[in-house]
Amino acid sequence: MSTIKPLIIFCTITHFLFFGIPAQASSATKILNLAEQLNLASHPTWLKLLHYERNTKHSVVLTKNFFISSNGRNNPSAELSATINAYFAPWEPGNMDEHARCRFPARYFWLSQQLPLPNYKIREPKCQKLENWALFERVKSISLLLVSGYLGNPASTFGHTLLKLNTDSTTDNQLFDLTLNYGALVPENENTLLYVVRGLWGGYEAGFSDKYFYTQDMVYSHTEQRDIWEYKLILSDEERLLLIFHIWEIVGHKFGYYFLDKNCAYRLAELLELVIDEELLGNVLVWYVPVELFHRLNDIDKVRHESIGQKLIQSVRFIPSSQRKFYQKLNLLTTEELEIFNSIILKGLHFSKEELEKISIERRILILDNLLAYYEYKLLADKPESIRKKEEIKKQILLARLQLPVRSMPTIKIPDLPSPAEGSPPMEFGFNIANESNKDVFLRLNWSPFKKELIGSNSLEGDELVVFDLTVGIHKDEHKIFLDQLDFIRVINLNTLPIQLADENHWSWKLRVGADRIEKEGKYRYDGVVSFGAGYAWEWNKNLITYGIADISAHTLAPYVRLRPHLGFRFDWRKTRAWFYLGTESASDNKFYEVWGGKIQYQLTDRYAFYAEFSNEKATQSSIGLKWYW
Template structure:
């Protein structure tokens, strides 16, 4: 009998019995907490009955994403004895769950075994987080995944050993094989053919990738979060690192996931869940609008300029004599024994060398040769012979991304034609065209996707035009130095009328173009040669070309004009070639509205008055 009593007491005192007993006593709390919106958010379940958006089985202790089963399994794991590797304990692996459950079940804190989460503590600098920043990387036309920009989160540590570039940041992206064909990437990305994960790294790695290699500006939005909110965000970010999601290029992308993570702590929507696409810039528009604890959520905005932006600013802010010296040194294979350079004072010579360093690093992106290294060494030796001095302070007057025009467009147009007037409704999911207001003045380019035109004419409603993708990059030189800028190019895939005289002769078309553009003050001039593959409509054949000459210029910040002339030639068909022209004007510089007036001639003439709303 005595042995039986001792055995019973041992069982009752065991951790397994204690955990089971506590779970039994917490049944009512478990039922309540299992449907709590915050618990569902930690599991990334939109609702109790829906599946989790995380597909990684290692994220679920119960073996399923059932919210009640996972809550029970989490409590049992938190109460379980500590194994040899403390970092594998649930208190370290699921630190956000642990922290929240201790707030909901105060007695839980007393029952938890003591653990030291060394991996998390080292990663978070022992939670010495001073602030959190959302980072916007501007768009990059060299990669379909980056057309519309990118979002990072940066944890700004107060630890003295952490310099700016060593701050920890969180990234979200698809796991794409190296050298993946862009077309395959787009198709698989649209169809959910890739997994994606949260990853982490030092901020300098992203400044190198985005700012130095891809020439993208980084914009840092410091957020006014409380210490408790920063801790909450840090805890859940740790839980998500390395967890697999399905990646969708249009919606469940970096914008969607980073917004979801921030929404966890600010408790306000950053991006619409009903909208079929998500864009990084939309998150920053929303961040700038939000009041949090009675004050703006965005506390400070900092620009981290790209290598190209630093080169352009340094060159444009230099004196004429210094610019002449830079150009002369480049033309003469970096020989410094030139009158243009030697006539400068030491401060001016130092600034010229800084510009040349930026220029060579800019060239290294496409041509990292031994000769470039020798040229840099030559400049470095020259700089060491000059007395020390402060680095040149450059002024960057770029407008922050959230001040740009909103990305999505709804437009209503009244159209006068040579037949009957028409009413047209246009929806463009993204992003901007050559007339769009509130963009970097040096960025003469167009980038749009899913541009739909519905036209009501002759008591008939029809799909008049649809562009799945349109990119036009003028690739301008901003300094005039050799290899700054290059060939202009265009890619367009859509469904459009062959000309304005035949409004029911739409064809599927693919257009590619190449040319050259020049900027003069606030005006841009260009010549382009386009080739078009299309369906045979009205004996047009399947191949035609457009030779174009055009200009885009501003008479005022509220008035931008595009004028374009072209000659269309049909190859290998009986269709008649023709000359065409287009004049478009945009009035207004609001982020939300503008008015557009256009006249276009393609065998027939149309006039258009359009009111545009952006969101």
């Protein structure tokens, strides 16, 4: 027996050396030949897996170890050959997770559907890191998240997009679901102007990162006070698995970052295009803002439903910011109770103890519970230097609350806010007939890549954000084309918080950088304008918002500095929205002159609108026409 056992081992090793390796090499050769016959290297899915963009000859992934072949970034055929050969590479004990099958599961999952890969397993037991990360048994669906805009960060002004892997969690927020984020890798304390310039011209690298949803919720909902809309998608098991596999492949790898187009929405649209047949990135011009992705999802969903009776979007869930939740809770307090609430915020609990003890225990509990909610909300959003004082006040309130009976806060229902993608798309083209101050009539054409204005159906709560709003005029008789107006940026931020709190910012503000065509001394001239204003706004009901703001502006024509106090009114009635303003503006003779104007828009569909505008300030006094959004 002792001589037979070594002989068996010797024969086994000899067989492996002389037959096993050639057999593997033969299998690899056959697979490579079949892949070449099927022209898989130029297959759209293979190119998407490598992130070769449309009409380009290289991958946009910058990280070298994303490719197996040294020439994989520029040669999809070489990368395909290297990927197939790597499939047959031996497993290294103690380093199983570094095998190509573990690093690139999406590639092999797709290749297994095109080629007879021997011994292929969808879930390879040796890939323990992938098994632990992917939670295959628990992930039931995939969602895209649309985050509202945030004016505190230039890159977030137009919103943000995330992807979430939904587990079978029964909690409403599913805080431990894995969430995929794409963002620029920006140095700490980067200068804002440099940040904008480098973001526009590709000065940053970017990448995907995966975190639990609660970390994203903490930043967006609790710190920046942004609302989120969750679009849960209907994907097949195969589509969902391919997408999860590919997310594993790309997390941590670097891409180039461009603020206008190669941004979070664009990269997540690329991922989704891997598993759906429809295009999400077709006909992208100069800009791809986050809401654009969701408009296209809505369009695909509608076409699918009408043509084959199936949908892409299962549901849309509104996730309100912590500020919105908190203010909804405050509605439970009476006017007198709100006065006590504000008094405690301003002076502390001991100064208001007497007023607090005059009311019933039930109402006292409600005030203290709301105060605890308030300080929780403020501690998450405030700057570090002001946190210590608030923590001390919160402790005092908590001690006072512990002396009262246990009561749960009443259940508060937050009204759903429609998704921004339910309104008009952001890009706008308009044409209208206009009337000049000398009564001449001419044609005007208007275009903006991003227009969310007060009278538009995509302005949810009365704010305005417009970028590069270009208007040109065409005189038919004179055969002349001229610039009529240009706004590089126009912002109106109306703070219409429903309850006045002592420690909250209640300011509304406006900003405009642009140029107007005006009539001066019988001639048409161009006046460059930089204007900023601040004031207050009031929402009387869902149909009426008013504001009072004082602007100070710098001009290229005299008077060079002007003051403009004015009132504004925004009406919303079904499909009609209107905005009017009335005020006075200082002039060089130390007098104030009346200024007024307005716009009215009737929404025909989410893509078309009829509108009119008028003003006593510019060369163009009135116009009427049509708008097209896309």
